[in-house]
């Protein structure tokens with residue numbers, strides 16, 4: 464798992480480490496790692512035109528020291544200084560190595576002609592939207608042909624939350640120091656970071672548990688259940704799916720498909736006759752129990768390992784009675800869509816529950832779960848809201864959307880790295896609910912089931928048609944391909960790139976069958 468820590472934690476760890484190291488050692492380690500990445504990225508260093516953007520703090524200091532190292536290799540390096548007092552020792556080293564400070568008036572020309580721009584405007588000390596002249600310099604990097612390397616994090620991203628509240632540097636590569644910062648993983652910040660390279664400056668042993676983690680392919684491969692020789696359909700996991708209604712038959716078919724293609728021992732579909740017929744037509748392996756609308760709790764299938772309730776199920780009283788009955792069992796339950804809307808009126812059904820529960824809301828549904836929030840606020844501060852929902856309902860919450868986040872009380876928030884806007888099409892959430900339900904029925908804990916399902920789901924969308932649009936049915940069809948990619952990964956295969964000038968650096972350590 465890639466780990467991310469908050470600014471306060473990083474500062475505390477840095478302080479403790481600095482006390483045991485000679486003055487300036489950390490910055491030298493950081494700048495050395497930064498310079499090495501820049502030098503590796505330039506096709507030819509000698510004579511290359513490089514611009515360093517220098518703010519008034521240590522982030523600018525890192526950029527100046529790295530600029531000095533690049534200048535010593537024969538590059539023509541110019542500094543554009545924002546802020547009145549750039550790092551004094553860094554500036555002296557930069558000048559001594561042959562670097563020069565360019566006039567602010569030449570900023571557009573210098574950036575326009577550069578092959579490489581190093582963004583040292585602000586790092587973890589950034590507060591709020593960039594001020595001038597930082598904002599203009601950040602905007603100029605967006606128009607440049609140059610490769611853009613961000614120091615620690617792209618200037619303009621809030622390091623702790625990923626919030627972007629004004630102009631922001633769009634990096635091809637971010638060289639971050641000591642540990643990742645949550646804002647590098649979470650949208651909207653995550654869209655600006657490009658490939659992230661972590662430079663070890665010795666913080667590791669001083670860091671506490673991370674606030675945020677992001678799984679790599681080997682982490683997922685290690686979690687996915689694998690049927691063993693002693694497996695039978697019951698021991699592998701029986702999943703009950705209460706999804707779809709006469710009005711939304713497709714939701715049932717998609718949730719069941721997502722579950723079957725993720726792997727279940729036996730799938731029991733529960734629903735009205737018409738929908739059940741449709742489900743069996745698409746998935747003859749499903750075993751159906753026809754719902755009695757006058758007594759939805761009366762004939763719930765017994766001996767199930769886990770439940771999925773809610774996609775396309777509706778909000779009528781029958782659905783509410785069914786929800787209450789399922790939550791009264793001691794089985795793991797996944798609630799999605801309409802079940803979440805119903806839960807918002809009866810939060811105690813989950814908050815007082817002792818058996819495992821997984822909620823999979825999108826931003827609108829999450830805002831219903833937290834009545835003092837709006838969907839726009841959830842979108843803007845996704846990390847805070849998913850953590851609040853997990854605490855309030857005392858269960859695991861997977862927040863869908865541009866970056867899928869998974870929170871559970873007492874655990875770091877998991878950020879899924881495989882998401883893609885290709886998923887923004889009707890019905891993909893139903894597939895996700897089925898997939899996560901299948902993993903719950905196989906015995907994974909809600910956080911692990913949610914983590915693996917989100918990873919598989921995003922990867923399937925990317926692999927389905929090589930990046931061409933996918934339908935929810937295509938997504939189901941591509942789940943086996945995503946499984947094969949994960950289990951057969953030989954470590955260098957990462958998540959496909961997100962449109963950066965540099966190939967994606969997300970790497971795994973190898974699947975267990977690799």
Ligand SMILES: NC(=O)C1=CN([C@@H]2O[C@H](COP(=O)(O)OP(=O)(O)OC[C@H]3O[C@@H](n4cnc5c(N)ncnc54)[C@H](OP(=O)(O)O)[C@@H]3O)[C@@H](O)[C@H]2O)[C@@H](O)CC1
Pocket residue numbers: 477481489490491493494518519520521522523525546584585586587588589590591592593594595597614615616640664
């Ligand atoms: N600590 C260590 O051991 C190590 C730290 N390292 C490096 O130090 C970085 C942290 O350095 P830092 O603490 O000096 O803060 P930094 O990110 O440079 O920002 C402060 C400057 O930005 C300015 N500023 C703020 N907001 C602004 C805005 N919205 N718009 C415009 N300006 C704004 C602020 O100005 P002020 O608001 O104070 O006037 C001040 O001048 C860290 O990210 C890493 O790169 C590495 O060398 C490894 C060892």
Ligand SMILES: Nc1ncnc2c1ncn2[C@@H]1O[C@H](COP(=O)(O)OP(=O)(O)O)[C@@H](O)[C@H]1O
Pocket residue numbers: 800825862863864865866867882883884885886887888889890891892893894895920
């Ligand atoms: N812009 C996006 N980038 C990445 N994933 C997205 C984006 N928009 C939606 N998704 C994903 O698509 C799925 C949509 O689910 P949901 O909103 O429940 O739709 P539906 O109810 O139609 O199935 C979720 O997995 C969500 O994370």
Ligand SMILES: [K+]
Pocket residue numbers: 522582583584585586613614615616617618
């Ligand atoms: K920066």
